[in-house]
Amino acid sequence: MQGSERGVIAGVLLLIALLVVMDVVGDLRQGASAWHVALEILAAGLALLGAVHLLRSTLRLRRRLVRQAEDLSRVRAQAEAWRQQARRHVEGLSRSIDAQLDGWRLSPAEKEVAFLLLKGLGLREIADLRGTHEKTVRAQSASIYAKAGLAGRSELAAFFLEDLLVPRADLDPGLTRPAAPPAP
Structure with missing residues (x-):
């Protein structure tokens, strides 16, 4: 999922949370049952948590992409x-x-x-x-x-x-293999 898609989904979840809160306020004025209000508050809370999670992960992703772009630029x-x-x-x-x-x-x-x-x-x-x-x-x-x-x-x-093509110092005089390490 791309960052812009995450932002749209987070925005939709925030809108859902706001609409549910408005519905809860209306239900409380009309005397709705406690379980109905509690269920709507739970739904609003979950939508809000989902929006916050998506926004935080989007920000982390953007920071990581910026670091990777900087690293790529440095490597290039x-x-x-x-x-x-x-x-x-x-x-x-x-x-x-x-x-x-x-x-x-x-x-x-x-x-x-x-x-x-x-x-x-x-x-x-x-x-x-x-x-x-x-x-x-x-x-x-x-x-x-x-x-x-x-x-x-x-x-x-x-x-x-x-x-x-000068030989490396760690090669034996025959240049066929690395020199054996010194005995302990």
């Missing part, structure tokens, strides 16, 4: 700040890779192929993307590796990634 701001920071790092890495590829004296086509290789695309995918033959991409790849003094794709990726 943090996420955007993280995206901006990550974008700056990625752009810096891209410029560094580009500078290294220039240092290896790669042609513009070889640089494009090198970036696509680093992204993990296969030779066929690169050829399709660039509108060339797979043999052309294979030859450009071989030229890249020769100019860089690398044996292949894995060494090309490792050249740029090895310094980014």
Whole structure:
């Protein structure tokens, strides 16, 4: 049930309580029986309690929604700040890779192929993307590796990634599993 619906229902319950109180006053003037008046007072009281309960729960719901909206806004701001920071790092890495590829004296086509290789695309995918033959991409790849003094794709990726992926201090020297905790 939404807040506006709760407000309408609470208003209706308040109106019912008011009408029942007016009826009780009229019944008392006309000398109605005590049980009839008591029953109407109970009905008015229940309608009033229902209205108060709905109004209180609506106010709690609104406060909670305001807090959640504030939390969401804060989280969105943090996420955007993280995206901006990550974008700056990625752009810096891209410029560094580009500078290294220039240092290896790669042609513009070889640089494009090198970036696509680093992204993990296969030779066929690169050829399709660039509108060339797979043999052309294979030859450009071989030229890249020769100019860089690398044996292949894995060494090309490792050249740029090895310094980014430093091992955590809690890993064993073999980097296969976390180090065992010290014995008590």
